[in-house]
Amino acid sequence: MSNRVKTDRIVITAKINGDERTFLADERDSLLEALRERIGLTGAKEGCNNGNCGACAVLLNGVLVNSCCVMAAEIEGAELTTVEGLAGPEGLHPLQQAFLEEAALQCGICTPGFLMASKALLDENPHPTEHDARFWLAGNLCRCTGYDKIIRAVLKAADQMGSNGR
Amino acid sequence: MVSTEKPRQYKVVGTRPIRPDGVDKVTGRAAYGADTKAEGMLFGAVLRSPHAHAIIKSIDTSKAEALPGVKAVVTARDFGAHAGGGVVDLGETRGQANYMQDNVLANHKVLYHGHAVAGVAATDQHIAEDALALIDVQYEVLPFVIDVREAMLDTAPILLDDLRTTVRAANSTLPTDKPTNIALHMSLEKGDLEKGMAEADVIVEREFETGMFHQGYIEPQNATAFWNRDGEITVWTSTQGAFSVRDAMAALCKVPVSKIKIVPMEIGGGFGGKLGVYLEPIAALLSRKTGHPVKLWMTREAVFQATGPTSATYMRVKMGAKRDGTFTGAYAYLAYEAGAFPGSPMGAGAQCAFAPYNIPNQTVEGFDVVINGPKTAAYRAPGAPASEFAVEAVVNELAEQLEIDPIELRLRNASKEGTPNTVGQPFPRIGAVEVMDAMKSHPHYASELTGEDVGRGVAVGFWFNGGMESSSSAAVNSDGTVSLILGSTDIGGSRASLAMQLAETLGLTMDDVKPQVVDTDSVGWTHVTGGSRTTFAGGWVAYELGMQIREQMRERAAQIWEVDADKVTYGDDGAIHGPDSKTMSFAELSGQLAATGGRIAVSASLTKNTQGPAYAGHIVDLKVDRDTGKVEILRYTAIQDVGTAIHPSYVEGQIQGGVAQGIGMALNEEYIYDDEGRLRNGSFLDYRMPVANDLPMIDTVLIEVPNPGHPYGVRGVGEVPIVPPMAAIQQAIYDAIGTRFYVTPISPRRILEETMPD
Numbered sequence: 066m067s068n069r070v071k072t073d074r075i076v077i078t079a080k081i082n083g084d085e086r087t088f089l090a091d092e093r094d095s096l097l098e099a100l101r102e103r104i105g106l107t108g109a110k111e112g113c114n115n116g117n118c119g120a121c122a123v124l125l126n127g128v129l130v131n132s133c134c135v136m137a138a139e140i141e142g143a144e145l146t147t148v149e150g151l152a153g154p155e156g157l158h159p160l161q162q163a164f165l166e167e168a169a170l171q172c173g174i175c176t177p178g179f180l181m182a183s184k185a186l187l188d189e190n191p192h193p194t195e196h197d198a199r200f201w202l203a204g205n206l207c208r209c210t211g212y213d214k215i216i217r218a219v220l221k222a223a224d225q226m227g228s229n230g231r
Numbered sequence: 232m233v234s235t236e237k238p239r240q241y242k243v244v245g246t247r248p249i250r251p252d253g254v255d256k257v258t259g260r261a262a263y264g265a266d267t268k269a270e271g272m273l274f275g276a277v278l279r280s281p282h283a284h285a286i287i288k289s290i291d292t293s294k295a296e297a298l299p300g301v302k303a304v305v306t307a308r309d310f311g312a313h314a315g316g317g318v319v320d321l322g323e324t325r326g327q328a329n330y331m332q333d334n335v336l337a338n339h340k341v342l343y344h345g346h347a348v349a350g351v352a353a354t355d356q357h358i359a360e361d362a363l364a365l366i367d368v369q370y371e372v373l374p375f376v377i378d379v380r381e382a383m384l385d386t387a388p389i390l391l392d393d394l395r396t397t398v399r400a401a402n403s404t405l406p407t408d409k410p411t412n413i414a415l416h417m418s419l420e421k422g423d424l425e426k427g428m429a430e431a432d433v434i435v436e437r438e439f440e441t442g443m444f445h446q447g448y449i450e451p452q453n454a455t456a457f458w459n460r461d462g463e464i465t466v467w468t469s470t471q472g473a474f475s476v477r478d479a480m481a482a483l484c485k486v487p488v489s490k491i492k493i494v495p496m497e498i499g500g501g502f503g504g505k506l507g508v509y510l511e512p513i514a515a516l517l518s519r520k521t522g523h524p525v526k527l528w529m530t531r532e533a534v535f536q537a538t539g540p541t542s543a544t545y546m547r548v549k550m551g552a553k554r555d556g557t558f559t560g561a562y563a564y565l566a567y568e569a570g571a572f573p574g575s576p577m578g579a580g581a582q583c584a585f586a587p588y589n590i591p592n593q594t595v596e597g598f599d600v601v602i603n604g605p606k607t608a609a610y611r612a613p614g615a616p617a618s619e620f621a622v623e624a625v626v627n628e629l630a631e632q633l634e635i636d637p638i639e640l641r642l643r644n645a646s647k648e649g650t651p652n653t654v655g656q657p658f659p660r661i662g663a664v665e666v667m668d669a670m671k672s673h674p675h676y677a678s679e680l681t682g683e684d685v686g687r688g689v690a691v692g693f694w695f696n697g698g699m700e701s702s703s704s705a706a707v708n709s710d711g712t713v714s715l716i717l718g719s720t721d722i723g724g725s726r727a728s729l730a731m732q733l734a735e736t737l738g739l740t741m742d743d744v745k746p747q748v749v750d751t752d753s754v755g756w757t758h759v760t761g762g763s764r765t766t767f768a769g770g771w772v773a774y775e776l777g778m779q780i781r782e783q784m785r786e787r788a789a790q791i792w793e794v795d796a797d798k799v800t801y802g803d804d805g806a807i808h809g810p811d812s813k814t815m816s817f818a819e820l821s822g823q824l825a826a827t828g829g830r831i832a833v834s835a836s837l838t839k840n841t842q843g844p845a846y847a848g849h850i851v852d853l854k855v856d857r858d859t860g861k862v863e864i865l866r867y868t869a870i871q872d873v874g875t876a877i878h879p880s881y882v883e884g885q886i887q888g889g890v891a892q893g894i895g896m897a898l899n900e901e902y903i904y905d906d907e908g909r910l911r912n913g914s915f916l917d918y919r920m921p922v923a924n925d926l927p928m929i930d931t932v933l934i935e936v937p938n939p940g941h942p943y944g945v946r947g948v949g950e951v952p953i954v955p956p957m958a959a960i961q962q963a964i965y966d967a968i969g970t971r972f973y974v975t976p977i978s979p980r981r982i983l984e985e986t987m988p989d
């Protein structure tokens with residue numbers, strides 16, 4: 066094993082939560098590491114670092130990804146939405162509001178991932194059934210809630226978004 | 232669905248407000264332990280043992296230290312003196328300081344795959360990880376033992392040279408002066424077991440094994456520590472008990488508690504797994520060596536290898552009953568592995584085993600055994616799911632042999648107020664009968680179950696619930712709100728449940744109370760958030776604070792009105808009333824406090840040794856796929872005596888979460904070790920916890936039998952729901968395919984071995 070350690074820095078520019086940001090990362094950084102330790106957006110959480118819990122989920126060009134499985138370098142020029150970008154100036158996103166009202170979080174560590182995955186679900190399928198929601202969200206682990214209240218919150222948000230045209 | 236024994240008129244208790252910390256947690260702003268940032272912070276990583284059992288012959292850290300960017304490497308030697316044998320109270324469990332230290336960093340031997348050997352601090356996370364590969368550890372590999380029964384044999388490899396069996400069993404024949412893996416042999420006896428068995432018309436005796444299950448919190452352990460040049464240590468960590476971490480740190484780092492401040496960050500689940508210390512002392516040693524704050528967090532693999540889990544067990548249970556169903560005698564043999572250091576939750580398992588029932592003659596014998604696995608940690612009703620699984624499975628078999636409905640059989644033997652428990656103390660007011668009645672009359676139980684290979688099962692569960700020590704303070708603000716300062720870390724909504732109890736006491740709304748969790752320098756000693764105790768004991772403290780505020784508000788109004796304080800009353804709506812229809816709202820008086828003698832601030836601490844025990848009864852329908860071995864949960868109903876549901880949504884959530892974990896234990900979750908004692912499934916992919924499409928909605932029924940030992944009738948609710956699932960599911964699988972499984976998890980592999988024997 067060689068003693069030389071690579072600490073090569075790369076400059077990345079991407080649109081994060083609506084704003085163009087340029088930041089320095091290590092070329093070995095995952096997107097999750099870059100978000101958390103270089104950019105200071107700690108809303109995406111590390112639960113497993115290998116794609117099996119969904120706590121780090123973000124939307125990359127509108128597509129749901131686990132940020133621990135994406136290299137930071139891959140987001141050059143991309144558009145990224147993290148949980149920090151979900152609420153607009155007009156207030157909480159209906160999913161966020163529904164999670165609060167339905168008590169869909171206990172410890173809350175899985176919540177950012179569930180919110181982003183649910184957003185991707187509703188973007189693609191605005192009127193999911195319980196079955197749809199359970200299968201879509203099967204990549205997100207929650208150890209506290211047994212999923213019951215999370216599923217209810219997602220279906221409630223879908224209902225409300227459907228009725229007010231959001 | 233909520234049913235109440237005696238409806239009480241509460242304004243805040245029993246409502247479902249949005250939790251005070253909610254917005255931060257849905258917007259990503261809430262700061263969990265791994266989100267910590269400090270000026271000049273270094274990143275750490277931990278080297279772990281590749282062997283299950285080995286002597287550390289040498290550790291050469293020079294190459295790692297020479298790597299550019301590496302600031303320090305620490306090993307057990309950096310602890311200096313070895314911690315003594317003093318005991319650190321972790322709430323639901325206890326630990327001996329010297330063993331804790333050896334668990335945090337292996338001393339001269341590694342005792343399990345993943346045992347921490349060294350820690351590194353570097354300027355960058357990647358460099359810290361690279362440095363691990365440069366640490367040269369020479370091991371002499373030893374034979375290992377993981378199975379609890381094998382570890383009890385005279386021929387087993389010995390883990391701890393100094394360990395001798397403590398005997399607390401009347402007829403023990405175990406030597407107490409020889410090296411052993413059996414840390415404790417105990418027995419609990421009531422009545423005359425032989426006589427009880429002689430009176431029985433039917434006796435069922437079975438053997439059971441349960442797997443090693445992990446708590447599975449989604450947030451890995453983490454710690455950031457700063458050892459300042461003046462000797463003051465600050466630790467930011469996700470923990471269930473800031474004060475228990477402080478005590479453990481003091482014992483391991485050999486500094487007085489006054490030099491240590493623990494800042495509890497938001498915590499991403501614990502379930503008992505975050506009561507002790509793992510990374511905190513390593514981060515502190517690295518900080519002392521570098522002069523910088525050091526942040527560490529575990530990989531998921533390390534979480535599985537080196538934290539948690541609960542004990543794997545081997546058990547035998549024998550129960551006798553008369554034809555009419557009366558239980559006459561019961562015996563349980565419980566062998567629980569503790570991982571590499573003593574201290575499994577066997578004792579609690581022993582006391583819970585027969586607690587749902589009034590059985591005059593019973594003996595429970597238990598063994599606490601060390602093995603080459605991670606030191607077990609508390610896990611939701613620690614010790615109870617295993618022993619009660621065995622007992623409930625035997626009760627279901629007795630019901631079948633006696634041809635009595637299984638719920639009816641339980642009702643005939645149910646513990647009631649005054650029934651002596653396993654250690655001979657009478658139960659206080661408990662809701663066992665109410666829970667069983669509700670099971671029997673629930674539409675789920677009467678519903679028809681159709682289809683092929685479908686089955687239904689029932690089981691009940693018991694858990695003590697803890698009391699222990701809690702502290703809080705409160706201050707009245709000039710706008711009529713009240714700040715509530717909490718020592719309990721909030722793992723799932725306790726800011727809400729505690730603020731609600733203060734609001735109720737003061738006749739205010741939930742919005743009027745501002746709860747905040749603070750560090751160990753800012754509030755009195757408070758026990759862990761565990762043992763289902765926080766809403767109970769913390770709520771009681773909140774009530775005391777409220778009563779003190781009411782008293783002082785009355786006195787102040789009397790002063791302002793220039794009347795006797797006993798002429799002034801405090802109304803249920805928070806208004807203060809005096810003679811001649813004088814009245815002031817809480818907010819009006821709050822605004823005048825500064826000018827009329829000063830603002831009001833109060834504090835309270837209390838210790839409760841007991842609490843109201845909890846009972847749960849579950850009904851499950853499932854379907855077995857004979858071709859794949861997969862079990863599909865079709866319907867699940869969880870009925871529980873919750874005392875008073877302060878915030879019913881979070882009570883339901885606790886029950887649903889406990890059920891999901893219990894289903895995981897019953898069907899899929901399990902540690903798998905290979906021939907070399909290495910954990911093979913240390914990832915969320917291979918340690919298979921339930922996901923959203925594995926489960927149906929989980930119906931809850933909250934029975935409210937108020938706990939007479941609490942101002943609002945609170946009983947702990949969090950732990951007992953994990954107790955019944957294993958037995959209920961075992962019974963339902965039998966109902967579906969005619970096979971009784973005595974080993975959990977009843978995994979697809981085990982089912983296929985039955986349904987497709989070739």
Ligand code: FES
Pocket residue numbers: 110111112113114115116117118119120121122131132133134
């Ligand atoms: S941390 Fe990315 S999926 Fe778990």
Ligand code: FES
Pocket residue numbers: 169170171172173174175176206207208209210449499500
């Ligand atoms: S709320 Fe704790 S993991 Fe989902």
